[in-house]
Amino acid sequence: MGMEIERKFLLDRRPEELIAEGAFIRRSEQKIQQTYLALDEQQEVRVRRLVDVDTGEVEHTHTFKQGNGMSREEIEYSITASIYEQLFQASGAVPLTKTRTTGEWNGFTVELDRYEQLNLTVAEVEFESLEAAEAFEAPDWFGEDISSKKEYSNKKVWRDLQNRTHGR
Known part of the structure; x- marks a missing residue:
């Protein structure tokens, strides 16, 4: 099982603003629908x-995570569109939708997630170690x-x- 070590920050600005002023260099953008089973x-x-905004390429994943906070165990793998649809339909849930803009700041890969159903934007940075995450400024x-x-x-x-x- 792999480890996911990340820090998340609450943004009060839109990714487009940060890109326009040069604070953030955009690499890619995805539209993401996620549903918990x-x-x-x-x-x-x-x-x-x-869905990759630039190429239209579509990917489907199935993920298991264990733990809370900055460091968690994670297994993620690709699944077919058919398996995704079956699992999604069986859940009967409303997917959480977000636009993820991946880019770079000061040598770090940063993901800016804008949640469409909410007024919420967060920045996520993944690290190789807990020490690197804690030292990050x-x-x-x-x-x-x-x-x-x-x-x-999420x-x-x-x-x-x-x-x-x-309505619950």
Whole structure:
């Protein structure tokens, strides 16, 4: 099982603004739909449909994650469109949709996620080690560090979306 070590920051600006002023260099952009098939406090299983905005290429993934916070175990692999559709339809859920702009800041790969159903944009940076993550000094435009704040986790945001959509 691989380790995902990342820090997340709350942005109050749109990716387009940061690109226009040269604070962030855009490499690619994807439209992502993600649905959780099962989740609890320690584990999650999700599927994603990712569409590359520039090429139109479509990818589908199935992911298992374990743990919370900055460092988690992760297994992710590609699945066919048919398997994705079957799992997505069986879930009966509303997918969480976001636009992910991947680029570079100061030698780091940064993912800016803009959630379409919410007024929320976050920056994510992945690291090779916990030490590198802890030593990272973010620029001012990254905003508040929300790496350990559960209310900003994708699974919490997705669960809130389900409750709002299904009137629970």
